[in-house]
Amino acid sequence: MxxxxxxxxxxxxxxxxxxxxxxxxxxxxxxxxxxxxxxxxxxxxxxxxxxxxxxxxxxxxxxxxxxxxxxxxxxxxxxxxxxxxxxxxxxxxxxxxxxxxxxxxxxxxxxxxxxxxxxxxxxxxxxxxxxxxxxxxxxxxxxxxxxxxxxxxxxxxxxxxxxxxxxxxxxxxxxxxxxxxxxxxxxxxxxxxxxxxxxxxxxxxxxxxLAVSKPAEKIVQAAYICYENQKLGIVRSLCAEEMPERVIIFASSKIKVKEVAKALKMMKLNVGEMHSDLEQSQREFIMHEFKSGRINILVATDIVSRGIDIDDIRSVINFDVPNDSEDYVHRIGRTARANNDGVAITFVSEKEQTNFKNIENFLEKDIYKIPVPAELGDVPEYNPRTNGGGKGRNFRGGGNRKGRFKGKR
CATH class of the missing domain: 3.40.50.300 (P-loop containing nucleotide triphosphate hydrolases)
Structure with missing residues (x-):
């Protein structure tokens, strides 16, 4: 109309x-x-x-x-x-x-x-x-x-x-x-x-x-099944392999945002953090720097999962699994806008497996699971039906870990 x-x-x-x-x-x-x-x-x-x-x-x-x-x-x-x-x-x-x-x-x-x-x-x-x-x-x-x-x-x-x-x-x-x-x-x-x-x-x-729409088909979605204490190691591995370009990392709490941002700053990466502890002038400055490209990694709480209008986000990383399917769609919808391609990666700990399975059911698809880098040790089995999957057998990570920010399947 x-x-x-x-x-x-x-x-x-x-x-x-x-x-x-x-x-x-x-x-x-x-x-x-x-x-x-x-x-x-x-x-x-x-x-x-x-x-x-x-x-x-x-x-x-x-x-x-x-x-x-x-x-x-x-x-x-x-x-x-x-x-x-x-x-x-x-x-x-x-x-x-x-x-x-x-x-x-x-x-x-x-x-x-x-x-x-x-x-x-x-x-x-x-x-x-x-x-x-x-x-x-x-x-x-x-x-x-x-x-x-x-x-x-x-x-x-x-x-x-x-x-x-x-x-x-x-x-x-x-x-x-x-x-x-x-x-x-x-x-x-x-x-x-x-x-x-x-x-x-x-x-x-x-x-x-209106029915919640599914994420755009051009978003390449993938996940790491891991222990909670392996998540920072995976972030470091991703950023060490390939210099990320225009990435948002979503975490569930201010404490985690600060922890992830600190770890990436120690790697000499251009990182900004966004959470409710910041003053308005600080938030506006960080967002301006991110939009202009002087910061290429933004670590944030859900404060920016909705309503932030940036068209060329290349990748979204969910450091934590969102609480529900709608939040997942909002978060990964920050990428693949304005005819660009995009990658969405989610870290799934044992306790988060049931939530993540609910997201897969909503999407009516199994999200591709990337092997965790072998040097990070054993990882849990993806078995959300057994109380979050923690009781399944362990298996070793590894496999081809190149090109993750490009969405290699």
């Missing part, structure tokens, strides 16, 4: 034409008419499906038609991370180019000037406020933010916000909002806690659910 077939006004269509947006994605085709009707909505869609435009376009359409109080905050968009808030703000700037709609992005950081800038935007009443929960609450607690005129409340990546512990913050923010509002929730997954949140803050919502 073309955007011109939707009931969007001329200002919005003009902006879309200028940005060369013509065809709707499936989530846009289904969500935009519902939001234009004024109904609450819960939508399940992955990152990369065009979900940001699916809520920004109809909201801008409504704002441009008038009837909203001037100098008031009319829309709140909640984001789990600063990086996603910045990206939403950038898209907002593009879509609102031909409309008098104002926006301010509100997120944490040590820059006092940034806080003052956000304070001014909030006090003047930006039409759209794009915010991380903690920073918005900081401003609210100081008493100068009026959310009583908010007509639209949007939660983007709601599941990620709950995973990051923002549930109480969200409920605190809801208390500042009027009961009469339109609430829109986007989530990549629909666990029980998301269903409970939806029942609490949405009113008779419409539901749109």
């Amino acid at each position: 073309k955007f011109s077939e939707l009931k969007l006004n001329d200002n919005v269509l003009e902006a879309l034409d200028a940005m060369r947006f013509d065809e709707c994605t499936p989530i846009q085709e289904q969500a935009i008419p519902i939001i234009l009707e004024g109904r609450d909505l819960i939508a399940v869609a992955q990152t990369g499906t065009g979900k940001t435009a699916a809520y920004l376009l109809p909201i801008l359409n409504k704002l441009s038609e008038g009837g909203h109080q001037e100098d008031a905050i009319n829309c709140i968009i909640m984001s789990p991370t600063r990086e996603l808030a910045q990206q939403i703000d950038q898209q907002m700037e593009g879509f609102s180019y031909f409309m008098p709609a104002s926006s301010v992005a509100v997120y944490g950081g040590n820059d006092g000037g940034l806080f003052e800038q956000q304070k001014r935007g909030l006090m003047l009443g930006a039409d759209v406020v794009i915010a991380t929960p903690g920073r918005l609450l900081s401003h609210l607690s100081l008493g100068y933010v009026d959310l009583s005129k908010v007509s639209y409340f949007i939660l983007d990546e709601a599941d990620r916000m709950l995973d990051m512990g923002f549930s109480d913050d969200i409920m605190q923010i809801v208390k500042y909002l009027p009961k009469e509002r339109q609430t829109i929730m986007f989530s990549a997954t629909m666990p029980t806690k998301i269903q409970q949140l939806a029942k609490t803050i949405l009113h008779n919502p419409a539901e749109v659910k």
